Amino acid sequence: MSSTSPSGVGIAHLPNQKHKIISKKGAHYTLMVCGESGLGKTTFINTLFATTIKDSRLPEKRFAKQLDKTVEIEVTKAELEEKLFKIKLSIIDTPGFGDYVNNRDSWIPIVDFIDDQHENYMRQEQQPTRHGKIDMRVHACLYFIRPTGHSLKPLDIEVMKRLGSRVNLIPVIAKADTLTPKDLAKFKENVREVIQQYNISVYACAVDSDDEDTTARNQNIVDASPYAVIGSTEIINIDGKQVRGREYSWGVAEVENDDHCDFKKLRNLLIRTHMLDLISSTEEMHYEHYRQQQMANRKFGEPKVPRTKKVENPKLREKEEELRKSFTEKVRDEESRFRQWEQQLIQERNRLNKDLESQHAHIKHLESELDNLYQHGRSGSMRR
Template identity: 40%
Template sequence: MCVTADCCVSTPETAGELETDKLTQMEEEKERGNMGQEQGDEGKNQEQPSSGNSQNFMTEKEENCVGVCTKMEEKGKEKGMEEGEMQKEMELEAEVKVELRQSVPGLQMSFIQGTDLFGYVGIEAVLDQMRSKTMKAGFEFNIMVVGQSGLGKSTLVNTLFKSKVSRKSCTPNYEEKISKTVKLHTVSHVIEEKGVKMKLTVIDTPGFGDQINNENCWEPILKYVNEQYEKYLREELHVNRKRRIPDSRVHCCIYFLPATGHRLRPIDVEFLKRLGKIVSIVPIIAKADTLTIEERQEFKERIRQDLAANGIHVYPQKEYDEDPEERILNDRIRESIPFAVVGTDKEHQVNGNKVLGRKTKWGIIEVENVAHCEFANLRDLLIRSHLQDLKDVTHNIHYETYRVRRLNESNMDFSELGLSTWLLENGTADKWESESHL
């Protein structure tokens, strides 16, 4: 009992100690609370400036991001441009891709163009070299005019080249006489323009179609054309050939049709059939000013129908077109054939300017005016656009056809060419003779 009483009862001293302990504990908790509050206030105070700094920091970050983004966009654009350029270059390279062709066993041919080259080589200078050589040496152009007397053949040739190049104009005291037979006359001139020299040969055919009986009147013309091919072939087959073989082959034949307004005559059909196989023919309607515009168009349409019905091919032929652009140009020319032309070598004043024309009571027919006649189209075809093509067709097609036929004939006499000894020495005479029978 005592023990329990002692434990349960508290003395005043112990009570005072307990109260002091409680007071000290309360003060410590207050101090701790004040300290926590102060620390909280300080934390709040520290958080406010830090939030301001964070806002400034965020704006700086945004500005930096914008700058970086703009830079990235600029770089992207540059990169896009570079990628576009690279893509274009890739496309060019794909177009200009090196092609390998096996032309000879064991030999590869590569074609390199444009961007495949490391720098400028100067290959285009070969054009200047060819131009300078051609200007020094000059070139030949042989033109034949065929038609009845009085159709203006000589006048038209003089008008084409704006000089006196015809047989009549260059022969003093010339008197017109109707030939009993067809006789060919050649006149050669050297024409120079801006440093370019051209040896022009005009072959005239007086007497063609002027007789009552015109049977086989085309034979002398056929013979002349073939003789020029034979002459060139003999020069080409010589052992010691000339460095430059003189070219007397007929490059173009201008055939004059009278302006009757009807259809082709039998003599026209027969001549065009025979000559069209061995020479390039350009038909024209002579003295077209005697027809009205409607009559002219109807006459041209009838002539085109007759040419197609008789299987006559005139220059430029469709089978000789090499590319689409040339085909478009030649189709335009074929629609205008035969050209309705007017020729004159006299000048007249029109609105203060000198023009080539024919003076009539009702006005002046201007030769070079497309609204009056088609002389300008004929001149462009013969000289300005197709002169070299006429020469190429003559050499590569008409002459080549004659050469193959001539070499395949069994009666080819090589002794006249001085080849018999050389062929026998080289043991090729038998082979040549066997090939000639093919």
């Protein structure tokens, strides 16, 4: 049935009502930044939101055990407001990720954190009272890639495969100003080929739109992936124009110059044009997939099924233990030999120092005798 009234009954005002409700409630938005240390993740976040977020607010630190190493997961929370719209922002970082010589299974703490946020939200939904739910589900994961100019490392491939099935994964090439435009374009192509080869699921925003300009803009954003970025909060004066960028002897790499990097495209994707889609796809796809998977494997109210451990072969375990003991003994023997050698060096150094002191004392004695002889000789010549 359709209304024949020329002015309608008012259902066209529903978007306005929705806008008012959302504006009043605000939104929860969680970004995860992942990648090796030293790639400028913190600087990028501060550049993205045009304010110092990660330095001005003390982060909450969570720790996860990984192969006898402690992996630290930092949760930084902030509340931003623009034109009376408030957003509760959470930044998830994994300092030290990929810094170890052996990075096997280094993805586990990150994946567990993402799954745990889905689990926490699902358990809150199962409670009789669901008011004031805490939502820390990760809406976008920026995976920072070191600008090697070659291709993705095995660690990058493994982690991105695990993350892509759980979260909106967005690959980011860090420190784009360290590569020439030609090398950067080639590196981007190499990364795209590896992503396609290993079927890594990455976030791609919808392109089609009723508006041609919006469609072209969205296509431009999609084509830029993986996004090459430059992060800087430094303001530089260029011919009277204030820009954010990095100053070098050859010139200035501008953060918001599309000819220099993809920062503006990535910012549009994350904040200005597709934030709602990132939040919705997390709810409707990633969280729903987790919820269905868990409910198919356990009864209502049961705790989460723990990660299954690998079944170990007793013989292999015994052999591994023997090798570990042998290695430990060799290390202990080497340490003992090193300490003995160190003691010998110390003793030799002390002996040489004593000899040197003795030689210095002897030289001073000879110099004193020489002075005395000189004085006597001079006195004798004066008497004559």
